[in-house]
Amino acid sequence: MILRLGPSMLCASVLALTCACEILPASEARPAVLTNPTAQSRAELSRVVSEALHGAPVRLAEDALAHDSVLIIGRVQARDAAGLPLNGRELDKPQHFRLVEHAARCFLIQESTGKRWRLRSATCAPAPGGASG
Structure with a gap:
């Protein structure tokens, strides 16, 4: 069975896929x-x-x-009874996240990957002075 899409169906499919992704222009995020x-x-x-x-x-x-x-997440290091790290020195770098507001929506951005998550249950406002850190 071969499925053939007419031009209107193809256009609707492309439009649906485009709308499914939320684009966050970096220049407009505060x-x-x-x-x-x-x-x-x-x-x-x-x-x-x-x-x-x-x-x-x-x-x-x-x-x-x-x-x-800015949110910085470091790994909690396991320690022995004397308080010394079990694995020696921790070499993992802390992960940095940034909260931005765009079009009255809150987004969390992981700095190392650029990946973005919309925080749907959060409310946010521009940071005082527009500072990020």
Whole structure:
């Protein structure tokens, strides 16, 4: 069986695929901070950061991204009874994330990959002075 798409069906398919992706022009995104974080928005932020770190568990401060648009996540190092690192020196670099606002929507950007997540349950506002860090 061969499926043939007419020009109108092909155009509709292309339009649907185009609309499925949310484009965030970097030039229009502004550094942002979370406003009135809720348990739901904090849970979403933790889930997104964990997803970005390939499922690694994360623990974020209650006020993460509420005062600054930059979030830095470092790996917690396992230590022995004397407080010395079990694996020696930690060589992994901390992961940097940036919160931006565009068209009244909040986006979290992982600096190392450029990957972006829209935070649907969060509200944000431009960072004071437009500073990002």
